[in-house]
Amino acid sequence: MAQQDPQPPLDSETLRRAMRAWTTGVTVITAAHDGQQYGMTVNSFTSISLEPPLVCVTLKRLTHTHELVEKSGEFAVTILSAAQEELSARFAGKRPQVTDRFEGVPTTTLSIPAPLIEGGMAFFNCRVLSARAVGENTLFVAEVIAAKGEGEGDPLVYHNRVYWKLEK
Secondary structure (H helix, E strand, O other), rough: OOOOOOOOOOOHHHHHHHHHHOOOOOEEEEEEEEEEEEEEEEEOEEEEOOOOOOEEEEEEOOHHHHHHHHHHEEEEEEOEEEHHHHHHHHOOOOOOOOOOOOOOOEOOOOOOOOOEEEEOOEEEEEEEEEEEEEEEEEEEEEEEEEOOOOOOEEEEEEEEEEEOOOOO
């Protein structure tokens, strides 16, 4: 077999533009530890297994949420509804005037102290089983220890840097 010339490394902006074609749901990942709580908008949330119940999420390492997930060993997930677009922007840091992302946001909990955003479509409490550095992020694999929700309602969907609503 003939040897091929090595490909030049892919630049991040080219990848970012291509990834805009990937349509995802929108979640807010939250964590609480030692009296602190923080959360961030994430679309890198995936179910891995039903038996045992496993999910994964990827968090950028230099974030407050990542720090609290590492310290607490657990996190909560809220799958946002179409009516929660503003909350997605808030927890994504797109509202710089907001210093406390939870201020005025109704929350609840399941079995761990990490807050869940009321009005979400589904909720999960997760205990970290493993963490692996991947690029500038950490891939957390976690056991789902509590869940609530039936998936009813209109999901918040993100595609090509814009929020979308699904039609039946």
